[in-house]
Amino acid sequence: MLGACSSQSKAEGANDSYILVKELEFLNQSLTKSDVNDMYVYRAQIKNNSNKTIKGINIDIELSDGNYTTISTYDTLLPGEISSYVECFGPSSGDIKDMKATKILITMIDESNKETVIKYDVEANRYEYEEGNELSSEKPKVLxxxxxxxxxxxxxxxxxxxxxxxxxxxxxxxxxxxxxxxxxxxxxxxxxxxxxxxxxxxxxxxxxxxxxxxxxxxxxxxxxxxxxxxxxxxxxxxxxxxxxxxxxxxxxx
Structure with a gap:
């Protein structure tokens, strides 16, 4: 599903100081029909092949039947780590090739614990970056x-x-x-x-x-x-x- 993204020419705004879309790898993908409502359910794990820490991934997907769905994980993924399984509904065709990523958001944590949201527009082949705050070291009253x-x-x-x-x-x-x-x-x-x-x-x-x-x-x-x-x-x-x-x-x- 991300193959088309990573195979394109260099994207506008691409900065390898941050995570690139091509450094996300989908593993153990499946698309099976639900016994409950006859809808197809897509399931996969996502591997972080970068040398950065990921705090969350959100992928908007367009299906060939005109519907839209979203894959999300809020797992913290250190370099080389694999997420838990993510799920979303799939295309009525039952073919993974009929799932097209349109927008990808990756929340990255750098060495100083500062968040950056990486926004990738697939159709425009363009990256944008939104810098956030440094994660707090404050402790709550109850640990x-x-x-x-x-x-x-x-x-x-x-x-x-x-x-x-x-x-x-x-x-x-x-x-x-x-x-x-x-x-x-x-x-x-x-x-x-x-x-x-x-x-x-x-x-x-x-x-x-x-x-x-x-x-x-x-x-x-x-x-x-x-x-x-x-x-x-x-x-x-x-x-x-x-x-x-x-x-x-x-x-x-």
């Missing part, structure tokens, strides 16, 4: 290390043989926390989401939580990518926190 998994285990269903990751989440901080979402990557390229909507009082624990487990049955194959949660202050105001494990950086809003 990820203050949220504890109690008795984490993998349970195998006797009926279906499906494996489930189960644990209780304990809040060891001094503040109330809610809306906790852990995103883990599994060895098969899929994500597992461990979520609690409970309001966790200081030193209190959640009910038992379950999420998808790796097929290996090994806890070590749950690779943490991101943690999101909301801190509730004593006056009732809230602070939304996102922790990026690879960058070891908190985003606080």
């Amino acid at each position: 990820v290390s203050e949220l504890e998994f109690v008795e984490p285990t993998i349970v195998i269903s006797e009926e279906t043989s499906a494996q489930t990751f189960q644990a209780i989440l304990k809040n060891n901080s001094l503040y109330k926390v809610t809306g906790v979402v852990y995103t883990f990557e599994l060895p098969n390229g899929m994500n597992s989401y461990f979520m609690s909507q409970d309001v966790l009082e200081p030193t209190k624990s959640s009910a038992l939580i379950s999420s998808t487990a790796p097929e290996s049955g090994e806890l070590s194959d749950l690779v943490l990518k991101e943690v999101q949660y909301t801190i509730i202050n004593d006056n009732g105001t809230t602070v939304n926190v996102t922790y990026d494990k690879k960058l070891d950086i908190y985003s606080i809003k």
Whole structure:
């Protein structure tokens, strides 16, 4: 799908100080018909072949039947790394060749943790760049290390043989926390989401939580990518926190 982009002559505004579209590689592509609605679903992983860090990719796609769709990943991809699977609906023809990228946005993080959004217009064969701010080193009132998994285990269903990751989440901080979402990557390229909507009082624990487990049955194959949660202050105001494990950086809003 990106082959046509990377094979063109040098694009207007191309600057190899940033990531180029040709440095994105699509792997394990498939286009299969859904059992639910007869629509085709496109699935793939994206590899970062550059020497820069990627914080997100968004690709607008035109289909041969006149419809439009979008592929997005917000994975942090270090050089050489591969994203989790991304999905979107595909063309009614069932042919990947009938998917045409029209616009590509790449969020890049440089050595000083400064964001730059790279915009590539496929038809115009033109790059534009939008520089952002340096990522903050500020720490929130509640750190990820203050949220504890109690008795984490993998349970195998006797009926279906499906494996489930189960644990209780304990809040060891001094503040109330809610809306906790852990995103883990599994060895098969899929994500597992461990979520609690409970309001966790200081030193209190959640009910038992379950999420998808790796097929290996090994806890070590749950690779943490991101943690999101909301801190509730004593006056009732809230602070939304996102922790990026690879960058070891908190985003606080």
